[in-house]
Amino acid sequence: MKKILIIGSTGLLGKPVTKALITAGFELTLLVRSTDLATELFPTTKIIKGDINNRADIETAMQGQDAVFLNLSVKQTEKPNEFHPEGEGLDSILTVAQKLKIKRIAYLSSLVHLYQGMNDFDWWVFRIKQEAVQKIKNSGIVYTIFYPSIFMESIIHQSKQGSMIALGGKSEYAMYYVAAEDYARQVAKSFEVLKENENRDFVIQGLEAFTQDKAAETFIQHYKKEKLRTMWAPMFVMKIMGKFSQKFDYGYHIVEALNKYPEKFEAQSTWDLLGKPSITLKDFAESL
Template sequence: MKKILIIGSTGLLGKPVTKALIEANFDITLLVRDKTLAEKLFPKARIIKGDVQNRADIEAAMQGQEALFLSLSVKQTEKESDFHTEGEGIDLIIDVAKQLKIKRIAYLSSLVHLYQGMNGFDWWIFRIKQEAVRKIKESGIAYTIFYPSTFMESIFYQSKQGSMIALGGKSEYPLYYIASEDYARQVVNSFKILTHESRDYVVQGLEAFKQDEAAKIFIQFYKKEKLRTMTAPMFIMKLMGLFSQKFDYGYHIVEALNKYPEKFEAQKTWDELGKPSITLKEFAKKL
């Protein structure tokens, strides 16, 4: 399969995958809301301006394609009653994909959303993510679903607040931090080797750290400025979440990350798609 439509190409995790697919000489089309940004990032890609809420836009972008790559997310500012690309958006995408006889849907999910239902945890965003996986698997279209651990990029682009790495509560289990560059290579390899079969791939890096340990390593090897950690108690985050959608999101995702009992499950992914090569130390030094 050479002709791939990417939805979510300009996001933090969509960019490295799009770049890697273009460099691997796949025929890439992007459906984006900000065409100017996409043209700046990916001048070699075919770019269609549109919105996942609009069926006609999806149809226009999907014409002539063989496969889809979906890098979608529920934004921190979204409310449960809003339109969600991983909810109603997935419904539209699958419906059009069936109509146009798309051969494969590749989708970025997550490991941590599997915490849903553990220890009484229930969050509407994780319900949406679970439903997205179910809908894709029941679509009748061959699928590739990626379940990544925590991305190294989250330390710099999400946890870093000024000169601090913000943490919440106590991390109970180590996480197998993965660099998006390694993940992107695995996505490319999946499109090279898979034909009609469906696959679930756990995406994990070489090393596992609790979140405070990962922050300390990042601070040690990140040389552009001096950083320090700041830890907020969970009850404070929960209280702030009563008044802010963004803090409510932060509270729930941190609780899940702190308590999800992640174990190493990526051997099949490494065997089929390649072993990661980037350590957290190397990632911090390269920034």
């Protein structure tokens, strides 16, 4: 299995996976909306311009591929009644994959979406993610699904607001922060070691567990680019702001889930097969 189509290669989590697969020697095709950005990032890789909102584009990109890697997401600004890459987009991808007899679908899910249904929590974004997993498993295509804990990159790209690290509510459970680079190496390894007809679910977790406030404290201590401090917001304030902004509504729900999901260590079998992570939160902060 050498030819892999990547959908979602230029984003925060797609880039390291694409780089890791290139390093591992796979022959990649990238389906992208912006060829300029993709060419700048991956100048020697085959790039096809298209959109998963267009089934013909998907079919063009998927021709001759052995496998497909999906890095899809629900953006913070999306609304429930709009087109969703993980909803209608995934439907089209699976239909084409079945038609072209794709051998494997690999998909980035999340660990925290399993909070859906706990403590009466119900969010349309997590419903889409749950449905996506079931659609893939019911498609008849061999699958690999990755369930990562929170990424270290979320601190710098989402929580960091100017010179502050924004926190909301109380983090009740520690989470195993993982670096995207470690996750990417595990994705590449999975394509090397899994048997042709082997379906697998992999929990992706890092070396150390932190509550969000402790993670922010550790990051600030070792981040050398500028002096940072934490900023805390009560959940009720975030909930009120969410009534006026789709982005804040997303933030309220994801922070509530992250604060309350009872994460436990489940990645040993992943480490045994795909390799143990090597990047600590201290390493990550110092590298920026």
